[in-house]
Amino acid sequence: MKKINFNINKKSILYLGVYLGIIFVVILVGILPLSWSISKNIKQNEELSYKIKEQKELGPVYASLLNAMKNKNLLTLPHPEKTSLARSEAGKFQDDFQVIVKKTGLKILSFTPDLNTSAASSTSFLHQIVLRGEFSDFRKMLIGLGAVPYLDKIEEINIQQGTDSMEFRMKVWIALK
Numbered sequence: 001m002k003k004i005n006f007n008i009n010k011k012s013i014l015y016l017g018v019y020l021g022i023i024f025v026v027i028l029v030g031i032l033p034l035s036w037s038i039s040k041n042i043k044q045n046e047e048l049s050y051k052i053k054e055q056k057e058l059g060p061v062y063a064s065l066l067n068a069m070k071n072k073n074l075l076t077l078p079h080p081e082k083t084s085l086a087r088s089e090a091g092k093f094q095d096d097f098q099v100i101v102k103k104t105g106l107k108i109l110s111f112t113p114d115l116n117t118s119a120a121s122s123t124s125f126l127h128q129i130v131l132r133g134e135f136s137d138f139r140k141m142l143i144g145l146g147a148v149p150y151l152d153k154i155e156e157i158n159i160q161q162g163t164d165s166m167e168f169r170m171k172v173w174i175a176l177k
Helices: 010-070 092-104 135-146
Strands: 107-113 124-133 151-161 166-175
Touching: 092 107, 092 124, 092 135, 124 135, 135 151, 135 166
Parallel strands: none
Antiparallel strands: 107 124, 124 166, 151 166
């Protein structure tokens, strides 16, 4: 084999090294950071375009939620100011309760006021109630009871499944003056 002989001056090699170093520094300092920032900007642009698309799709849902918030009174449970009945009007609860039960479709099996709790010193009057019907109707009845301003508390609820319907036993206290 023949040897190839390059006659290159050492000064030329030095210049070549300096020029290659300058090109390397320009690439390292100028081009690579610029390339990285461009790729970062592309990712941010893609994220923003995705968010804009998402906002356009969710805009009608947001508007319907705002409308629902304006009509929030339709969805809230009744919460009247608490009052108490005069002892002479204690029978009013039975009439009010019958109206509520009639609206819900339940049947009253038993409505028993506990006369021992109507003593002159007590501020509450107990009623033991037994109803029959469906659970969804019972729920409606409880919501209706929540609208009674002189209802003190519901102490106990007992639910038993029957053959054709459910039986609900309740202890309801009303507030007296």
